[in-house]
Amino acid sequence: MLFREATLADGRVRDVRVDGEEIAAVGADLDAAAGDDVVDCAGKHLLPGAVDVHVHFRQPGYGHKEDWGTGSRSAAAGGVTTVVDQPNTSPPTVDGAAFDEKESYADASLVDYGINGGVTADWDPSSLFARPLFALGEVFLADSTGDMGIDADLFADAVARAADADVPVTVHAEDADLFDDSVKPGGSSGGDGGDNGDGNDGGRTDADAWSAYRTAEAEAAAVKRAVQVGADADVALHIAHTSTPEGVDAAAAGGATCEVTPHHLFLSRDDLPALGTFGRMNPPLRSEERREAVLERLRDGTVDVVATDHAPHTREEKDAGIWEAPSGVPGVETMLPLLLSAVRDGDLTLERVRDVTAANPAAIFGLPRKGRVAAGRDADLVVVDLDAAREIRGDDLHSKCGWTPFEGFDGVFPELTVVRGHVAYDARGDDETFGDAVGENVRR
Template identity: 30%
Template sequence: MGTILIKNATIVNEGKSFQGDLLIEDDRISDISESISVKSSDTKVIDADGMFLIPGMIDDQVHFREPGLTHKATIATESKAAASGGITSFIEMPNTVPQATTIELLEDKFNIAAETSWVNYSFMFGGTNNNLEEILKVDKNKVAGLKLFLGSSTGNMLVDNPKTLEEIFSKTDLLISVHCEDESTIKANTEKYIAEYGEDIPIELHPIIRSEEACYLSSSKAIELAKKTGARLHVFHLSTEKETHLFDNKKPLAEKKITAEVCIHHLWFTDEDYKTKGTKIKWNPAVKTQKDKDGLWKALNDDRIDVIATDHAPHTLEEKDNVYTKAPSGGPLVQHALEALFEMSFKDRITVEKIVEKTAHNPAILFQIEDRGFIRKGYKADLVLVDPNAPWTVTKDNIAYKCGWSPFEGSTFKARVVYTFVNGAIAYDNGKYPAENRGERLTFTR
């Protein structure tokens, strides 16, 4: 631990951008001013002229595959990749092996992260059709929330018993995050195309199988149930324009009972990209049309959608290189998410201030994370320096994921994450990782 002075940065925070200096002492931000003088020879000084200084991204949905699926990824490898992409905190999902559906299994994951994570962490507890008793034991101040799969995805955690769902929504005080796709619709569509094509269904039919109808039907039912029971609901990875109209912007985020998230891949790709990317962009929910992408951007910017996340979910290339019915859904994204968003800012899709709001401020507010997500005196020094004029191309040689590939391979970004600070330490510095395992367990003020 020590003192770091960042000078001449364009500081982006709470809707404003201004030129200034920032002082880090130990693990916290101790001063923010137009000009701060060096007070000690031990102070590390970083000249950030021309760079953006932003709060680190808080990614509220990742799959780091540990325990049980470590041939794809580990908490160590993926949190390191996250640090290189400016993500300073993550919330990981429960569909590992074994699934995190008991308090004991959940704590096992926390213990792994305490030893190996490069960035800050929390985990979702997994709900099933038969673990309500365990759900009610979870301390909402120690765990990010509850994850329910209302459509089957990676791992067998489908919660499809209506009575169980209503009981969970009625009885838990946890924030409930949901994956919404209607299983019966998907099953019928899949059977239809298997009858026509066999197992080798054209990948272009993925958004037809996992359709707008499947998404909307499930999302609308979850929202109806949340309104009926008063549950605190967060709908993950919206993928359709139609779903955006289920949400509103009438209240400040802190007062909303029902919130929504969109992921990088649904903001970047469209169904036209299946021709060149194939199963590498096979996600659940599916990447859909240009109309859907445009609708998601509109809802994001007018605050019907509250958070941007990655749904980082790596698989090996060998696994991905299968016929449609056997190729798993998901892809790696944490290393490139912020840079992709900055690329969109250059195209006037979103402002840098809005990027900061949706990736840092809003996750902190929504999950009530203590002392993170903002550039404020006394807050934890989870920060990122981004150079907006440092073009680079994603290649296999510079990919940090254990799986060794990215859906962005071949893309050139104008902006680059240069430094990432986690709890006041430099976790990433121009391709180097000087501060091993600096992540802390997130705490909540609920």
């Protein structure tokens, strides 16, 4: 395969030759080999495939929401060529047997993948660390509302064991002790609570209640605690889905890396009246001022990674009260298109998008063959036309859940996605097509 006259993220126009599963050469006027599929990229960009280090493909246990087939097709259609699946499935990925079960489902993946191991009160570290873990996480620090919630002592023990095993730790940092219980129905008085006018004394049921309950202060405090524990253990600590400028700054000050999500970059509490419970996620949406401040930290380099926390639920599950609806939104297919639309609008540089979606996550999580368009790297490549933005519609996406919080936003979607030299997604003709399930565990 030869990509002809492709514009790279740094503006250079180059040919890129693929031999088998890796990039063989990057240069000018490269000759095509006999039988090469020549891809004309004149006027288009060739990017490294995105590495989404935070997805929930839901299997085992919740295949009605998503499965490895639908999730990986959605990833490929969005230019994501590697994903890292989180452990809060059923059973949770907390021991070797659960790891092996999840990997059997991942055989259906069109994209490469890593599998995170998790921590619960009854986790088996000896069994878990015997598997080819991508990372130890997602560890919920002091978050009693999560299925993977652990207390501070267990968190410290898990971090110490991760340091001994030389694996990074991914942390969901929210301190449940700082949630505002007065907002909940039946909660204590004070805070943002009070009678909301419908007889629900001491609680709120509006769409913004979840954001009021899971306070910004809860995130910043938990990040500070987590980075201190990580520093004491001398472990590589990564803060998941940081939603506040205070959280981003605390991670950077403590020597940890951090990710932000597209929904925290492009949505705020101002969008909740329209989104309703479809805008409920953990951490929740923040104020418009905090959203803008997080986006600025993405621009200036303080944010290391953009990852989706792709967490699909069915429409029926989300169409419930604010206290009953499950948390989470889909996003693996729309991350890169949204960021590329921001490039098109002049809000981000293409090099910055390349770094936070590919180069940085590959470097942070030890994937030397991923994240760059360079000879010797895996041929994980995405062809995009920045002049071909289109409206995002849930009906056009490929996640099993069939909806998106970004309905009506503009996105620049890939024309072609290649995973280790295999065509995973092709929208160059009249009909889009998907490739075979060639995804591999990147730790093997």
